[in-house]
Amino acid sequence: MLDIFRHRRMWRRQRDLKPAYDVVIIGGGSHGLAAAYYLQKDHGIRSVAVLEKRYIGSGAAGRNTTILRSNYKTPEGARFYDASVKLYENLGKELNFNLLFSQCGHLTLAHTDRAMFVMANRAEVNRLQGIDSRVIYPEEIKRLAPAMQVENPHATYPIMGALYHPPGGIIRHDAVVWGLARGADRGGVEIHQDTEVQSMERSNGRVTKIHTNRGTISAGHVLNCTAGWSTLICDMVGVPLPITTHILQACVTEPVKPLLDVVIVSSQMHVYISQTDRGEFLMGAEIEPWTTYRMQGTLNFLQEVTRHTLELFPQLERARLLRSWAGLCDLSPDYSPILGQTEVENFHVSAGWGTYGFKAAPIVGKTLAELVATNRTPDLIAPFAVERFYEDKLVSELAAAAVSH
Amino acid sequence: MSFLLTCPNCGTREVTDFGFGGEISARPTARPSLRELGEYNYFRRNVAGVQREWWFHRSGCRAWFIAERDTVTNEVLLTELPRGPGSPESVA
């Protein structure tokens, strides 16, 4: 409690770059900072620099809709994201920073028999791995979300059931970034904001030099944690990626008194809805199908997301939409991440997250730190190596009723 | 609504009128190795800059055409109908 009167700096002011670090992490988002945090915490590796082009959390980490869940379709995915949620559960205490994680429950609505099939399958795969996830029906949905129009005879998409995932919920995304940054900083990691990697040199299968706008450095290991920009960073060292970059958009209303205590996702309507602790309704939709690096939103998104939200919550028709924004997503062909070593010996990636990256931040940090420290790929991330696309062994999170959040 | 595209058959429409077919990539002409096949099926250049790409006028003439678009600004520099086998964009 006393901490709230003590105004200590969260992280040190930026000094000059050193000529060399054991590990250089490109990208000061949730993944980069988590990797830095676990490098010093789990392995005592403190000669670490996080290079962030703008300010920490300025990319996807600060633009996502803060939803956490682990009810994935593939056993590999479910196991991996479950480990992430478990780390998140204790992360606030560990960082001594309240990440405002509310495990309020996550409902993925099903409007067709086909969707019910997908939900049943996910629930069973999850249950077998000890993940709390089950199919529920309109009565229970109504109890969990009494303000939602569950049995509307005029509904375009009647609600047949839902996949209910009680441990899912929302967490304060910025707090995750700041908490990890503080933790990493106190462990000796240097966080360099306004530091852009402009090119890299590669020889003998290793990255040898990193040229930034603030000077050239070298590193024992380099991690690329740049999400939507990961292709561009990989291009610098000649590592191809099976990734396309797209925008994903979100918006909030002005705050209103609590109406909704769970996260609602409808894959058929391409909308996900939660109400923040501040009272804002926070809504997102699908990625735009075309590739782009331009983080500008579309009117079409605002029109579709409001129309679909109002089908579920007609009482929001006069609630005011306050702000919308767009972020970049790095989409992989199978909707599973690309994680770990590349053909360049000391260059590792965390990419291909699509819309799931934020959910994985702690486990990505922990496993990449382990990879760097031990030179061994942890079992949890072995299925996600980029090699799978050369061998055509995908880990497909795609389903006919694919869900983003 | 966002940027506009000009269908070579129908004229200028909102991007929501169209389907996106992705960057143009060359389909191997000889039998590829598994690795080469993976590269063709899954790997993308994903350039930040001008990209030649396929679009489909889904709401209009339902024809495929080619656009050159700057992925950093979404500015569409040109659109044209494909010129068939032997042309630079041919994937055959």
Added chain:
Amino acid sequence: MSRLPPQPGERIDRQSVLRFTFDGKPVEAFEGDTIGSALFAAGRRTFSRSFKYHRRRGLLCCAGQCPNCIVAVDGAPGVRACVEPVKEGMRVEHLNAQPGLELDVMRATDLVGTRFTPPGFYYKTFIRPRRLWPLYEKVLRHAAGLGVLRKEQADREWRTEYRRRHADVLVVGGGIAGVAAAKQAAAQGADVVLVDEGQVEPVPGVEALGRATALGYFDGMVPVWQGDTLHQIRAPAHVFATGAIEQPLVFAGNDLPGVMLSGGALRLLERYAVSPGTRAVVVSTNDRGLEAAARLHDAGVTIAAVADLRASATEATRALQTRGIAVLQNHTIVAAEGGKQVTRATLGGVEGGNGAAVGGNRAAGAGGNGAGAAAGAEVSFECDLVVVSGGFAPATSLLSQAGARTAYDEARGHFVLADLPPNVFAAGEVAGHADPDAAARSGERAGRQAAGGSPEDAADQPIEQAPTAVPPPVAGQTHGKCFACLCEDVTAKDIKLSIDEGYDSIELSKRYTTVTMGPCQGRMCQLASIRLMAQETGQSLQTVGTTTARPPYISVPMGALAGRPFQPAKRSAIHDRHRELGANIKWAGDWRRAYDYGDPQQEALAVHEAAGLIDVSTLGKLLVRGSEAGEFLDRLYPNRFSDLKPGRIRYGVISSDAGRIVDDGTICRIDEDTYYVTTTSSGAGAVEEWFSWWLADWQMDVRLTDFTQGLAAVNLAGPKAREILGALTDLDCSAEAFKYLDAKHATVAGVPCLILRIGFVGEVGYEIHFAAAHGEHVWDALMQAGREHGIRPFGLEPQRILRLQKMHILVGQDTDSESTPFSAAMPWIVKLDKDADFIGRWALEHYAQEEPAARLVGFTLGDGYVPTEGAVIIDALGAPAGQVTSARFSPVLDRVIGMAWVPAPLARDGATVAISDQGRTVSAHIQTRPFYDPEGEVLRS
């Protein structure tokens, strides 16, 4: 109470009295009043309670920019009372105060809680024990939120519309510059739309939209919200004459009711003839604030004091002096005090240069610019009105979205436009032309250019830059809270603390303190917070930079964005018959389809025992014509079609170049150059796109025409099918004349039809395709002819049972994005001995060699238990190793059958697998051959 005698140019109609209620109490207003002006006239000073501290807030901008007067009208939250016209009988309620606006218990958070609630306090509290956080969170959730929405509402009640408008020039802003631009552009012959947030005068030849707000700029598309309508205006050229937003000053008590921006005070006075106060203290950084003092004086308001932050007098100063009003140069306001509203204001001297306000006992905002303490006694004045003007910041949000860049202008003390993209023009005050004459000329110029005219018009004079204001100061905090952000209750001290903690970029500070993230969208607070950031960090304002201007420009009701609620649906030409037969209708992709007619089991049995009729109009139907049509299909499918004989049918599976199953269907060769291709219902659109994509690339002599919607199709199946069809056609339907996989053209019930004899549901069956306009006729004729034979209509659900009995895979149900023809037990469909290349060949050559991890097989269950589709096949260790994709009770076989992906070694007849289904584990027996009529004898009969 505060209503003045008629004022020149007032916008109220004193003859027309309207009545509304505020918190249940009646209020009278004149036609033309806003809720805000009427309430103020009736004596109300507190309009809202603030978000966090529940402090009283009163009218400030009277222009819909600030959060202070947000109310609910007829249950709709978020209404800006100061700009919302009064309507007879409207029900206005305050937000965010319990039990009432005048007595708000949450005010305690301000009086005692402040030191416990610095910015981001919640990040630092409630961490341990973790299990208590949900309780704290519940309290926080209920404390937050402004409006109250209905718990339940069955349907949308508000009719909103979209309206698309194309124009040559869109002018945003209907002030002097905007109107001039619109006139000029119209004079050039352009089709012009002019929009303004307030009333807008008619301009000849221009469509002028009043009370209409431009919400954003989306690559040339500007959505404009006007009441119930969302205009979507697309124009190749835009003029933004969006004006400037008067900035408040940051001083202690700057949020008290009675502290008003000069523009707000004047609007009350001039438009609504309401006196904003009786005794005013005026503090300004510019002439407009001083001019406001003179106007208020002339209207009868006593001017207690005027402070000008600038060092030297101007014309406006002298105009006040002639009225006997002294102006304190180099002075600013240090504090406002009061309970329910302001009662006293304290002025103090200003140190020149960066203009830090100074009081007697402190040095304010010691930053890198070297602001120091200076002498200057504080003087207090009793007053009920404090009029402030902190300068006018150009309203550049929309311009920024359009790609304009801004730069900080030291002389003017705010960000100005630095660079405009092509075909985007700025005019008037947003472009720095505050003087009416200059504004008009800049508007004319912009209008002419936007309409394609030359900027170097002979009549065009260089436009004078408007006189500049000195940078307004940022005050310290000794006298109490100085609010930088009224929406979120963020004080100057909060911003300073955030910087001390390391949130030292404007974006980080914004996210930490939430400054600029409230309903004003930063209009009232962005500049102040940037100044504070610059002062604290010693950076220039240019370096600090602005935060991104995100749409919408003002908050907009979701209903207005959503438009009408209709969702496109496809319906078969026979759909109404299914309705009349009481079908259970559901979505199937983007089609509405009959799932059953009440008894799926009996419907399935009828197909075995007599005959059934199902509407399969949703199938994709493509006509492929041309001399190379056969070769084209050979390249698209892993099997052959060029050797198919006219009048014959072959099944085909489309695979991707990765060898994955994309779709399936039947292909019928109609003649040498013509094929008729059917696809799955859900895959129809994608297959058409796939075909035309490859055709666009290969440029073969092939033409595609999609008949999916133009043709109806029904499947007549069952032992009586031949007889029923025979009664309606001259065709010889005998087994010898019309064989399995034959296609015939014939007239059925007078309608020309293509009849495909295929094994769709396992019995003798005919799929009949014909023009959609005859849908009901053919359906009726078949039902009529079948009546004596016991025909039943059957829906999708019985069809699932029938097809499952035959182990016909359902693409997308039994297969997923990773299934190949080999793993899905259809190796025979792949003809690797074809000479030519085909899509998927290389991958399929690979998969022909490699054992898949899992294979698709059939299974049976003994005890009548139907596993859930989606149930999981588990391996010996209990780990997921496959899944059940289909499972049904088969009435004709009297047992449970299904299909599942199982580990490849178990994919053999007689093997047993374990199915885990919601905690229950059952054992199933694998079967690889069709459950019903495995040899196809019935089918071919």
Added chain:
Amino acid sequence: MSLAFLSPVAADDVAIARSPMERMAKAAGAEFEVRDGWNVAVRYAGETAERTVAWADVSHLRKWEVEGQGGEFGVARREGDAWVCPLTSDRALVIGGAEPSPTALDVTCNYAALTILGPQARETIARFCALDLRPQHAPPHSFRPGSIARQPGMLVVEAEDRFLLLFGWATAEYMWTVVADAATPLGGRPAGIETIETIEATEDTDA
């Protein structure tokens, strides 16, 4: 084998062809007559010549796809009673009139059709369609394939204030709902084809 099954032409006139909007028209009070084998909504009770906007079901118009007949993009040629609309450089859609050639493909039932007419027609269409129909940008005879109410469609500007909308046969019920919903607040109501015929006859006389 024949392609006659594509055509909504029944042998011996035993079958009457029906529009996918027949029931919508019936519910709105239409009177029907059989014309050329089609059950057509000819008039509505209380229909007058005065109108803001009206919509008429003209799905019975025959349509053909012809090859080797492109034309100037965006412009429909009037040939006899037919509109010849260029889809691509070598394919055109012919709407109305008699069969243009023996090789033409009958696509009549691929497209349902509504005529929208009256001084408020443009405003009505603007409620559900983003095509630029300003008279100077879309004069009579303009042909515009594009999204109509979020569905693939085509639009022919038949005359000042008269538009022919084509859209998928299966989406017709949805489309009628959208058009009626947009037009009704503007004073619109359905019209029978007698109205269209009268107007066309007048135009022919004027010409």
